[in-house]
Amino acid sequence: MDLHKSKAIILGFIWAILVSCNIGLSTAEAQADALLSWKSSLQAHNLQSWSLSNASSTTPCNWIGIKCDDAGSIEEINLPGAGLQGDLNNFSFSSFPNLMILNLSHNSLVGTIPSQVSILSKLASLDLSVNQISGSIPQELGNLMNLNELDLSDNLLTGSIPYSLGNLTKLTVLHLYVNQINGSIPQELGDLENLVLLNLSNNLLTGSIPSSLGNLTMLAHLSLSKNQITGSIPPQIGNLKNLIGLRLFINGITGPIPSSIGNLTKLTILRLFDNQISGSIPQEIGYLKGLVDLSLLINNLTGPIPATIGNLKNLTRVGLSENQLSGVIPEEITNLTQVVILNLGGNNFSGHLPQQICRGGSLANFAAYSNHLTGPIPEGLKNCTTLTKLGLYENQLTGNISEDLGVYPSLEYIDLSDNRFYGELSLNWGESRNLTRLQISRNLITGSIPTNFGQLSELGVLSLSSNHLEGEIPKEFGKLTSLLNLSLNDNQLSGKLPPEIGEPI
Ligand SMILES: *[C@@H]1O[C@H](CO)[C@@H](O)[C@H](O)[C@H]1NC(C)=O
Ligand SMILES: *[C@@H]1O[C@H](CO)[C@@H](O)[C@H](O)[C@H]1NC(C)=O
Ligand SMILES: *[C@@H]1O[C@H](CO)[C@@H](O)[C@H](O)[C@H]1NC(C)=O
Ligand SMILES: *[C@@H]1O[C@H](CO)[C@@H](O)[C@H](O)[C@H]1NC(C)=O
Numbered sequence: 001m002d003l004h005k006s007k008a009i010i011l012g013f014i015w016a017i018l019v020s021c022n023i024g025l026s027t028a029e030a031q032a033d034a035l036l037s038w039k040s041s042l043q044a045h046n047l048q049s050w051s052l053s054n055a056s057s058t059t060p061c062n063w064i065g066i067k068c069d070d071a072g073s074i075e076e077i078n079l080p081g082a083g084l085q086g087d088l089n090n091f092s093f094s095s096f097p098n099l100m101i102l103n104l105s106h107n108s109l110v111g112t113i114p115s116q117v118s119i120l121s122k123l124a125s126l127d128l129s130v131n132q133i134s135g136s137i138p139q140e141l142g143n144l145m146n147l148n149e150l151d152l153s154d155n156l157l158t159g160s161i162p163y164s165l166g167n168l169t170k171l172t173v174l175h176l177y178v179n180q181i182n183g184s185i186p187q188e189l190g191d192l193e194n195l196v197l198l199n200l201s202n203n204l205l206t207g208s209i210p211s212s213l214g215n216l217t218m219l220a221h222l223s224l225s226k227n228q229i230t231g232s233i234p235p236q237i238g239n240l241k242n243l244i245g246l247r248l249f250i251n252g253i254t255g256p257i258p259s260s261i262g263n264l265t266k267l268t269i270l271r272l273f274d275n276q277i278s279g280s281i282p283q284e285i286g287y288l289k290g291l292v293d294l295s296l297l298i299n300n301l302t303g304p305i306p307a308t309i310g311n312l313k314n315l316t317r318v319g320l321s322e323n324q325l326s327g328v329i330p331e332e333i334t335n336l337t338q339v340v341i342l343n344l345g346g347n348n349f350s351g352h353l354p355q356q357i358c359r360g361g362s363l364a365n366f367a368a369y370s371n372h373l374t375g376p377i378p379e380g381l382k383n384c385t386t387l388t389k390l391g392l393y394e395n396q397l398t399g400n401i402s403e404d405l406g407v408y409p410s411l412e413y414i415d416l417s418d419n420r421f422y423g424e425l426s427l428n429w430g431e432s433r434n435l436t437r438l439q440i441s442r443n444l445i446t447g448s449i450p451t452n453f454g455q456l457s458e459l460g461v462l463s464l465s466s467n468h469l470e471g472e473i474p475k476e477f478g479k480l481t482s483l484l485n486l487s488l489n490d491n492q493l494s495g496k497l498p499p500e501i502g503e504p505i
């Protein structure tokens with residue numbers, strides 16, 4: 001064997017190791033330099049461990065928030081809530097060709113999103129949420145073909161949503177909420193066929209909801225609330241078979257609720273309130289058996305409540321107030337045994353209230369004010385001890401309030417004003433120690449004011465005006481130190497108001 005030859009092979013081998021180490025070292029060095037120069041551009045940070053002079057962390061792979069791949073190249077930069085103050089201008093994106101995760105959320109970053117971010121071709125997750133980043137979303141973001149999650153929420157972004165985001169077909173999460181983004185929703189977002197979460201709420205978006213969003217069949221939550229969106233809800237919304245939450249509230253949406261909504265059988269939250277939605281509530285709503293929250297208040301809905309609502313056994317919150325709904329409130333509504341909030345106020349309902357309105361024993365907040373309701377207080381309200389708020393004012397309801405109402409230990413608010421109730425004020429209400437508003441003006445109430453009303457230490461508003469009350473104003477009223485608004489006029493009461501009323505203790 002030739003000694004020289006084997007020596008040469010060994011030397012060559014050692015040289016090769018040195019060279020490969022050197023390459024490794026120079027990558028690590030370059031990446032460390034890039035991080036350190038960004039760090040030095042920041043006004044504040046919690047990155048004390050980022051230092052090459054620290055003997056226990058000579059490679060950036062050991063630095064806080066940094067993770068490297070097997071070859072020693074940085075693949076994750078995770079610095080949420082790291083107290084970063086500064087901008088991304090001195091962040092050398094080109095130094096991190098293997099970066100997959102960049103999470104700088106919950107910091108105080110300002111400035112714009114540099115378009116060079118698009119050089120990070122392996123990036124799967126980009127989270128810059130909860131900062132003060134301004135400027136517009138660079139259209140170059142559309143080049144990040146491997147992006148799975150994009151969260152730019154809670155910043156100061158302006159300008160419009162770039163069409164190019166439609167290229168990010170691996171995207172499962174797109175969060176742009178709480179910014180000042182304007183313009184319309186690009187129809188290209190309908191190409192994001194893997195999208196599960198789409199939240200564009202709290203922006204300045206205009207235009208209508210593109211029908212292409214109906215292609216997002218993986219979507220679980222669609223949130224476009226608190227924008228200036230107009231036009232009608234596209235019937236294609238019914239294709240979103242995996243939708244769990246649909247939030248379109250506080251916009252300028254017109255037109256009807258499409259009947260195709262009945263195909264969204266996984267829906268639990270349907271919040272369309274504060275728009276100008278017209279037409280009637282489709283009876284297909286009865287297919288949404290998992291619905292928990294149905295908030296359609298403050299719209300222009302007409303027609304009756306469909307009886308199919310009785311199928312929605314999991315409903316806990318039903319808000320239909322401030323519409324032009326009419327007809328008799330269907331008896332089937334008493335099938336909603338989980339209901340906690342039932343608000344039917346400010347409509348054109350007529351006829352009697354359903355008798356077993358509190359059947360499930362969970363009703364806390366019941367309102368049917370400002371309708372054309374007649375007849376008595378429903379029987380079921382008498383033992384509805386869960387009640388905290390009862391608003392029945394401005395109807396033509398009748399009955400003896402001392403017999404038809406029960407004991408409500410948690411009652412905070414009761415307004416029966418402008419009806420035809422008669423009978424005497426019940427001693428029971430003196431036991432509702434959390435009562436802050438008691439309003440029964442403009443009815444036919446007789447008798448005197450119970451002395452135990454003086455126990456209502458939280459009472460801020462007491463309106464008993466325009467009834468047939470008589471007798472002395474109880475001297476116990478002196479204990480009503482929270483009272484800000486008292487009206488007793490237009491009765492046959494005598495005596496003086498105790499001077500202590502409304503004075504702080
Ligand atoms: C940041 O980058 C700019 C050029 O873009 C340069 O002028 C400045 O010196 C850098 N700041 C720091 C602290 O490195
Ligand atoms: C050195 O780095 C280690 C590991 O990252 C860290 O725990 C330590 O606090 C650092 N020391 C200094 C003086 O920065
Ligand atoms: C970024 O970090 C925060 C805090 O740990 C975390 O809640 C968030 O989910 C991360 N972002 C992504 C996109 O994973
Ligand atoms: C990205 O989107 C833009 C605008 O929609 C389009 O013109 C371009 O062809 C797309 N690029 C790729 C690679 O799909």
Ligand SMILES: *[C@@H]1O[C@H](CO)[C@@H](O)[C@H](O)[C@H]1NC(C)=O
Pocket residue numbers: 158159160182183184
């Ligand atoms: C969006 O806002 C920018 C300023 O941030 C403005 O220049 C632009 O005209 C607005 N576009 C639309 C469609 O309102």
Ligand SMILES: *[C@@H]1O[C@H](CO)[C@@H](O)[C@H](O)[C@H]1NC(C)=O
Pocket residue numbers: 190211212213214215236
């Ligand atoms: C996406 O939706 C639009 C509009 O509803 C439709 O014309 C188009 O065919 C759909 N594309 C796919 C791939 O389903």
Ligand SMILES: *[C@@H]1O[C@H](CO)[C@@H](O)[C@H](O)[C@H]1NC(C)=O
Pocket residue numbers: 238259260261262263284
């Ligand atoms: C629900 O989807 C089926 C097809 O899956 C369709 O035939 C039907 O018309 C849809 N129903 C509504 C109410 O849109």
Ligand SMILES: *[C@@H]1O[C@H](CO)[C@@H](O)[C@H](O)[C@H]1NC(C)=O
Pocket residue numbers: 289290291314
């Ligand atoms: C109603 O709620 C219960 C308890 O959360 C749940 O187990 C059930 O699946 C729900 N029903 C429907 C139809 O989603």
Ligand SMILES: *[C@@H]1O[C@H](CO)[C@@H](O)[C@H](O)[C@H]1NC(C)=O
Pocket residue numbers: 254255276278299300
């Ligand atoms: C909705 O009702 C409001 C108040 O009644 C009215 O001003 C508005 O014009 C109506 N909008 C539509 C689209 O019908």
Ligand SMILES: *[C@@H]1O[C@H](CO)[C@@H](O)[C@H](O)[C@H]1NC(C)=O
Pocket residue numbers: 310311331332333334335
């Ligand atoms: C719903 O309510 C109606 C009327 O109260 C009743 O006849 C019907 O049996 C109820 N349906 C279910 C499924 O409970």
Ligand SMILES: *[C@@H]1O[C@H](CO)[C@@H](O)[C@H](O)[C@H]1NC(C)=O
Pocket residue numbers: 358359360361380383384385
């Ligand atoms: C109220 O009383 C009725 C009988 O009068 C009873 O069927 C119902 O279960 C009671 N409801 C509650 C919540 O106790």
Ligand SMILES: *[C@@H]1O[C@H](CO)[C@@H](O)[C@H](O)[C@H]1NC(C)=O
Pocket residue numbers: 409410411434
């Ligand atoms: C009265 O209000 C307090 C404070 O909100 C609450 O903790 C308490 O449970 C209420 N009392 C009743 C009987 O509901």
